[in-house]
Every structure is written in C-alpha cells, then in structure tokens.
Amino acid sequence: MRKKIIAGNWKMNKTPSEAAVLASEIRNKISDAKCDVVVCPTAVCIPGVVSALEGSSISVGAQNVHFKESGAYTGELSSAMLKDAGTLYTIIGHSERRQYFGETDETVNLRTKAAVDGGLIPIVCVGESLSERENGIMPETVCRQTKLAFLNIQKDDAENIIIAYEPIWAIGTGKTATAQQADEVCGIIRNTIKELYGEDTAEKIRIQYGGSMNAGNAEELLSMPNIDGGLIGGASLKPDDFAAIIKAAD
Numbered sequence: 001m002r003k004k005i006i007a008g009n010w011k012m013n014k015t016p017s018e019a020a021v022l023a024s025e026i027r028n029k030i031s032d033a034k035c036d037v038v039v040c041p042t043a044v045c046i047p048g049v050v051s052a053l054e055g056s057s058i059s060v061g062a063q064n065v066h067f068k069e070s071g072a073y074t075g076e077l078s079s080a081m082l083k084d085a086g087t088l089y090t091i092i093g094h095s096e097r098r099q100y101f102g103e104t105d106e107t108v109n110l111r112t113k114a115a116v117d118g119g120l121i122p123i124v125c126v127g128e129s130l131s132e133r134e135n136g137i138m139p140e141t142v143c144r145q146t147k148l149a150f151l152n153i154q155k156d157d158a159e160n161i162i163i164a165y166e167p168i169w170a171i172g173t174g175k176t177a178t179a180q181q182a183d184e185v186c187g188i189i190r191n192t193i194k195e196l197y198g199e200d201t202a203e204k205i206r207i208q209y210g211g212s213m214n215a216g217n218a219e220e221l222l223s224m225p226n227i228d229g230g231l232i233g234g235a236s237l238k239p240d241d242f243a244a245i246i247k248a249a250d
C-alpha cells in the first residue's frame with residue numbers, strides 16, 4: 001500500500017511574511033495527517049516557511065532546482081542550497097516552466113539527477129496539452145516525458161521519486177480530468193516505470209494527479225487505484241480547502 005502524498009504548489013504567490021502566516025494556518029489545521037504533506041513556496045519564502053513548520057510533520061519543497069552544484073548561473077539555486085535551507089522535496093519540470101522558461105525533457109532529467117544526488121526528493125511533472133490529447137498522442141507524450149526524466153536514474157533512486165501527472169488543459173482552468181481519465185494516465189505512467197525498472201519499482205513509486213484538484217473532487221480522484229496523491233495549485237493557498245484535500249487522502 002503506497003502512502004498518499006499531498007503537495008501544495010504555491011507558484012509565484014505570497015510574500016515571505018504572508019507565506020509564513022499561511023504555513024502557520026495550514027499547520028494549525030492539519031496536525032494529524034496520515035499522508036505525507038508538503039508545501040512548496042517560492043525560494044525566498046522557504047526560510048520563513050521552514051521555521052513556521054518546525055517540529056510539525058509538514059515538509060517543505062522548492063519549485064525548481066538547478067543541475068549544477070555551484071558556479072556562474074545567475075539567478076539559480078543548487079540542491080545543496082535548498083537542502084541547507086530546510087527543503088526536502090523539489091518540483092521539477094512543471095508545465096509552466098516547460099511553457100514559459102524553456103524547460104525541456106533534457107533539463108528535467110538533469111535537474112532530477114541533481115536533486116537525487118543532492119538528497120532532495122524530486123516531484124517530476126509530466127502531462128499532455130489539449131491538442132496532444134485531442135490528436136491521440138497523450139500516451140506518447142507522457143511516456144516520452146517519463147522515460148527521458150528517468151534517464152540514467154538508478155532503480156534504487158527511482159522508487160523514491162514522485163511523479164505528478166498534470167494535464168496542461170486542467171491546470172488553473174477549473175477543468176479537472178475525470179477520475180477515470182486521471183487514473184488511466186497514471187496507469188500509463190506506472191506501466192512506463194515498469195518497463196524501465198520492473199514491477200516492484202512500478203508498485204512502489206507514487207504518482208500524483210494535479211490540475212484543479214479541490215475540496216470537492218479530491219476524494220473521488222484520490223480513491224482511484226493509480227492515484228497516490230495530489231499536486232495542488234490554487235486550493236493549496238486556502239488552508240480550509242487544503243486541509244479538506246488532506247482529509248480526503250487520509
């Protein structure tokens with residue numbers, strides 16, 4: 001039985017002081033979660049959020065990580081820096097980064113390797129666009145993204161990586177994939193992991209769904225056999241809604 005994992009992607013929202021308040025509010029609402037809970041604020045908010053959550057079971061994640069250890073990469077953050085700041089997870093390859101910041105399958109793979117080597121748990125995002133779905137190439141897209149993200153990742157490391165299936169057409173649109181649609185794609189991803197690493201890794205790896213998950217639809221999505229959690233955008237900024245999603249996972 002895979003332990004569920006609910007992560008909040010705060011995206012480019014909240015100042016450091018607002019983020020610390022939000023973290024405290026979330027902490028107060030979910031003291032007894034049975035699933036893993038992660039919040040991913042912007043990098044500048046990490047120290048304040050880490051201290052607001054100190055001693056709680058809620059972990060902190062970053063929204064991106066660079067693939068080099070240090071050097072002339074203005075504006076970037078290494079896994080060692082994030083780790084030292086108290087981060088345990090990092091989102092990698094979110095579709096917004098692929099769309100607006102030139103992220104490619106190759107850089108997603110480099111970042112995934114750097115995160116693993118630096119002791120961070122990657123949350124690797126994959127997902128098709130609306131036109132890919134409408135043209136019948138959704139399976140090809142998610143298989144390709146998954147295979148390339150895991151290139152040169154050892155089996156022992158692979159099973160600890162989290163994959164987030166986020167169909168681009170469902171992000172921030174209020175248009176959620178149906179539970180059946182989401183489960184089908186999470187199953188395709190799990191099968192790809194089976195091809196790469198075998199049945200045992202495929203059974204262990206956790207696959208989240210992300211895309212307009214909210215307090216109303218979380219329970220149905222999280223009850224599906226291949227969905228092991230959620231990567232939540234908008235609803236993770238509302239403590240009551242985020243707490244309701246965590247309750248649905250438990």
Ligand SMILES: O=C(CO)COP(=O)(O)O
Nearest residue numbers: 009171172211212233234
């Ligand atoms: O992109 C997402 C999480 O990474 C999903 O965002 P929304 O939940 O706002 O649709």
